[in-house]
Amino acid sequence: MAEQIHLNAFTLACPSPQFWGAWKLPNDESAEGFLSLDYWIKFAGILERGKFDALFFADTMGVSDVYGGSEAAALRNGVFAPAIDPTILIAALAGRTSHLGFAVTFATSHAPPYHAARLFSSLDHVTKGRVAWNIVTSTSKVNEANGLGPVVPHDERYDIADEYLEVCYKLWEQSWEDGALRLDREAGVLADPDGVHRINHRSEHFSVRGPHQTPPSPQRTPFLYQAGGSPRGMAFAGHHAEAVFLGMQSPDRVREMVDTIRGNAAAAGRDPKAVKILMGFRCLVGESERDVRLRRAEMEASSSAEAALAMYGYWTGHDLGSTPDGVKLGDLASNDFASIAKSSVLVDNRGDATVGDLKAAIARDGNAIHFAGTARQVADQMEELIACGLDGFNIVTGPVPAGYEEVVDLLVPELQRRGLYRSGYRETVLRERYLGKGQKRLRPDHPGARFRRR
Amino acid sequence: MAEQIHLNAFTLACPSPQFWGAWKLPNDESAEGFLSLDYWIKFAGILERGKFDALFFADTMGVSDVYGGSEAAALRNGVFAPAIDPTILIAALAGRTSHLGFAVTFATSHAPPYHAARLFSSLDHVTKGRVAWNIVTSTSKVNEANGLGPVVPHDERYDIADEYLEVCYKLWEQSWEDGALRLDREAGVLADPDGVHRINHRSEHFSVRGPHQTPPSPQRTPFLYQAGGSPRGMAFAGHHAEAVFLGMQSPDRVREMVDTIRGNAAAAGRDPKAVKILMGFRCLVGESERDVRLRRAEMEASSSAEAALAMYGYWTGHDLGSTPDGVKLGDLASNDFASIAKSSVLVDNRGDATVGDLKAAIARDGNAIHFAGTARQVADQMEELIACGLDGFNIVTGPVPAGYEEVVDLLVPELQRRGLYRSGYRETVLRERYLGKGQKRLRPDHPGARFRRR
Numbered sequence: 001m002a003e004q005i006h007l008n009a010f011t012l013a014c015p016s017p018q019f020w021g022a023w024k025l026p027n028d029e030s031a032e033g034f035l036s037l038d039y040w041i042k043f044a045g046i047l048e049r050g051k052f053d054a055l056f057f058a059d060t061m062g063v064s065d066v067y068g069g070s071e072a073a074a075l076r077n078g079v080f081a082p083a084i085d086p087t088i089l090i091a092a093l094a095g096r097t098s099h100l101g102f103a104v105t106f107a108t109s110h111a112p113p114y115h116a117a118r119l120f121s122s123l124d125h126v127t128k129g130r131v132a133w134n135i136v137t138s139t140s141k142v143n144e145a146n147g148l149g150p151v152v153p154h155d156e157r158y159d160i161a162d163e164y165l166e167v168c169y170k171l172w173e174q175s176w177e178d179g180a181l182r183l184d185r186e187a188g189v190l191a192d193p194d195g196v197h198r199i200n201h202r203s204e205h206f207s208v209r210g211p212h213q214t215p216p217s218p219q220r221t222p223f224l225y226q227a228g229g230s231p232r233g234m235a236f237a238g239h240h241a242e243a244v245f246l247g248m249q250s251p252d253r254v255r256e257m258v259d260t261i262r263g264n265a266a267a268a269g270r271d272p273k274a275v276k277i278l279m280g281f282r283c284l285v286g287e288s289e290r291d292v293r294l295r296r297a298e299m300e301a302s303s304s305a306e307a308a309l310a311m312y313g314y315w316t317g318h319d320l321g322s323t324p325d326g327v328k329l330g331d332l333a334s335n336d337f338a339s340i341a342k343s344s345v346l347v348d349n350r351g352d353a354t355v356g357d358l359k360a361a362i363a364r365d366g367n368a369i370h371f372a373g374t375a376r377q378v379a380d381q382m383e384e385l386i387a388c389g390l391d392g393f394n395i396v397t398g399p400v401p402a403g404y405e406e407v408v409d410l411l412v413p414e415l416q417r418r419g420l421y422r423s424g425y426r427e428t429v430l431r432e433r434y435l436g437k438g439q440k441r442l443r444p445d446h447p448g449a450r451f452r453r454r
Numbered sequence: 455m456a457e458q459i460h461l462n463a464f465t466l467a468c469p470s471p472q473f474w475g476a477w478k479l480p481n482d483e484s485a486e487g488f489l490s491l492d493y494w495i496k497f498a499g500i501l502e503r504g505k506f507d508a509l510f511f512a513d514t515m516g517v518s519d520v521y522g523g524s525e526a527a528a529l530r531n532g533v534f535a536p537a538i539d540p541t542i543l544i545a546a547l548a549g550r551t552s553h554l555g556f557a558v559t560f561a562t563s564h565a566p567p568y569h570a571a572r573l574f575s576s577l578d579h580v581t582k583g584r585v586a587w588n589i590v591t592s593t594s595k596v597n598e599a600n601g602l603g604p605v606v607p608h609d610e611r612y613d614i615a616d617e618y619l620e621v622c623y624k625l626w627e628q629s630w631e632d633g634a635l636r637l638d639r640e641a642g643v644l645a646d647p648d649g650v651h652r653i654n655h656r657s658e659h660f661s662v663r664g665p666h667q668t669p670p671s672p673q674r675t676p677f678l679y680q681a682g683g684s685p686r687g688m689a690f691a692g693h694h695a696e697a698v699f700l701g702m703q704s705p706d707r708v709r710e711m712v713d714t715i716r717g718n719a720a721a722a723g724r725d726p727k728a729v730k731i732l733m734g735f736r737c738l739v740g741e742s743e744r745d746v747r748l749r750r751a752e753m754e755a756s757s758s759a760e761a762a763l764a765m766y767g768y769w770t771g772h773d774l775g776s777t778p779d780g781v782k783l784g785d786l787a788s789n790d791f792a793s794i795a796k797s798s799v800l801v802d803n804r805g806d807a808t809v810g811d812l813k814a815a816i817a818r819d820g821n822a823i824h825f826a827g828t829a830r831q832v833a834d835q836m837e838e839l840i841a842c843g844l845d846g847f848n849i850v851t852g853p854v855p856a857g858y859e860e861v862v863d864l865l866v867p868e869l870q871r872r873g874l875y876r877s878g879y880r881e882t883v884l885r886e887r888y889l890g891k892g893q894k895r896l897r898p899d900h901p902g903a904r905f906r907r908r
Contacts, residue, residue: 015644024639031637031644035579037549061568063665071665072647082635082645082669084576092545095491111565114515114600122538125489145663146568181536183485185478190469190485191536193526209599211517211525215536
């Protein structure tokens with residue numbers, strides 16, 4: 001039997017993220033629901049019924065102001081705003097599920113590592129070991145404008161994040177010995193001071209003495225996700241990530257990225273197979289080809305070019321709204337062109353492609369439904385990608401949660417029939433689900449494990 | 455009928471805080487439970503059965519190292535550590551209750567105001583308007599040692615906090631117009647950009663442009679608690695606090711403090727009666743005098759002098775563990791003496807009182823059961839204090855949650871019989887419970903209200 005794959009649902013704590021426009025469909029519940037607990041509880045329940053690994057919360061702070069030089073496009077289309085803080089939802093959802101994991105995005109740039117370490121230890125306790133941290137390092141002009149810290153050059157951000165992770169590993173892995181939470185009523189010892197240690201960390205950016213305030217949680221270190229696509233980001237992932245999340249790629253590119261990530265892991269002294277690689281994609285699953293055709297037409301009719309352009313502005317910092325559509329990409333100022341050129345893979349590589357061509361291509365790409373089909377058709381496409389070395393998928397569908405009910409009711413049984421997917425949960429701790437029974441804590445070959453006390 | 459009083463339960467997300475030693479009693483559930491959701495859900499359910507206003511979470515980051523120059527005393531006795539992050543519990547508890555409010559302590563020193571504003575808007579949404587922010591400004595050497603920001607002189611901390619609150623008010627009250635979250639499917643407008651505004655805040659310590667990322671929550675600004683006891687702290691409270699929390703005081707001192715706080719509120723242009731004043735106390739309620747006697751003896755036998763001394767070290771920064779007991783207070787170095795002298799009200803004001811005398815007094819005071827009695831006796835003591843101008847109480851009892859079951863089953867009915875306490879919840883939004891039906895948002899005379907758009 002093939003190794004079984006992993007499935008996450010990808011969301012933000014805002015209406016139907018990434019599947020722009022799905023909130024407008026009549027059977028969407030996300031726009032009315034994203035501010036209420038009931039909506040998230042229903043969503044998590046559907047995923048648990050589908051034996052999903054985890055509900056994955058992306059997050060970003062602030063409202064993007066790049067496209068058109070204002071927040072209008074982001075707000076009108078719900079591009080990462082309006083949103084709430086996802087960290088507050090996790091315990092509530094854990095209390096209504098028993099196996100589903102929860103991945104939470106938290107930036108290493110907005111809060112000190114002591115804060116992050118306490119937050120994730122707390123989440124791991126109340127979820128009984130079902131929490132993952134999606135590590136992001138991003139700082140943007142919007143963050144800076146909102147007093148959330150200065151913009152830091154890309155590679156330096158990862159250098160700082162390496163130090164940040166080291167502080168967290170020491171708090172999680174080194175500060176408290178197992179059993180130091182004694183709860184000895186006779187002796188009057190709640191926690192044994194001899195088993196709780198300062199970490200005395202000093203590095204260029206952080207001085208943290210410890211000890212950690214929270215006793216060891218089931219996983220100690222939360223399961224670690226990361227999604228860096230740049231060379232420095234992929235080196236960081238090779239070092240720290242236990243699961244890496246790629247954007248949608250062609251099979252050839254998947255092979256290449258999988259090789260790079262696993263090579264980086266090996267270079268960091270890790271078993272390359274212990275780094276799980278997931279790909280995000282937007283999909284629609286229908287009961288029949290006719291159903292798929294109608295659903296696709298409905299989705300396409302509700303799609304939003306403006307949302308895609310706001311997203312593009314958020315990711316690249318380039319405002320395509322302030323340049324006339326007729327301008328040729330080749331005539332743009334050279335430094336703008338350098339980074340826009342990366343996106344020009346979206347248009348034919350003719351020298352005479354215009355800003356208008358690029359915008360049309362971004363609108364198509366940003367609203368593309370990567371996989372649309374019956375369960376059998378979508379499962380075939382997933383199998384093709386698994387053959388390239390992927391371990392699983394981050395699924396985006398809409399409307400929410402109805403689109404996920406289709407995935408659970410149609411696609412999941414098809415994957416199960418093929419022996420590709422679990423028929424039930426075997427383990428509760430999230431790391432065990434990825435790395436095998438008994439592997440509740442970091443593997444010994446993970447760089448974080450070397451901070452353990454001997 | 456007298457105006458009805460308010461009752462909160464005071465806790466931290468750690469075992470039996472403030473009622474040191476209660477965790478050792480056989481019917482305590484806090485030591486085994488504080489890391490699990492089930493414990494907190496049970497605790498919240500008991501309070502809702504007792505029609506409590508709110509569950510109040512104090513919080514502090516790090517493990518105090520003052521007493522004896524190490525973390526040993528704090529860890530052994532559970533003085534604010536081990537603990538978890540209380541912010542993650544609120545949604546889970548709101549999902550299992552329908553009226554109980556939740557007050558969360560959050561320091562203005564550890565995270566930027568944009569972060570705090572988003573966090574509290576999120577909590578207020580998922581609780582449907584049941585959240586309060588307990589504003590603290592404290593920075594300590596322990597915070598600093600853990601990379602959570604430098605120690606800032608006392609009065610300057612409040613100056614910074616004034617600016618911090620101004621940023622939050624602008625994000626909560628000014629950034630989003632009512633109705634800007636349009637959810638207009640036909641027009642394709644999720645949020646109306648014309649109704650969402652940047653705040654463009656610039657002051658000495660903060661530059662925050664906005665807009666806020668989260669639409670207006672039921673209360674917009676969470677209900678605001680504060681507990682400063684210093685002159686500058688009480689001025690801050692007069693300006694910002696909607697409920698002020700005092701430590702246990704004598705009736706005369708209560709009168710004096712109530713007058714000061716209400717005077718400060720009037721000076722800030724507010725209706726002095728709109729600032730509610732609550733006092734914290736440790737209590738035991740028994741079914742009979744015999745029961746009270748036995749419970750008191752049991753509690754006293756489990757009390758901990760070391761816990762009280764660790765607490766004293768945490769609050770004052772003075773390590774009484776490193777000075778021999780025989781040293782006279784008058785012989786201590788003058789700067790130490792200046793602040794220790796404040797505590798010497800705990801001992802007779804004889805010039806020859808020793809460090810040993812002071813430690814004994816701190817141990818007594820730190821473990822004192824302020825009110826112990828049958829429901830009738832405790833209610834009498836509460837009435838005496840209400841006559842001094844108090845609006846209610848923050849109750850600490852133990853073991854947890856059994857001690858709160860006694861309060862709910864014995865004391866609450868006695869207060870109800872006297873017409874002092876609600877027999878049922880009338881309103882869901884926390885501010886309405888304090889300020890009256892319809893008062894979901896800041897009163898017009900609250901300084902935060904002047905940041906509203908006209």
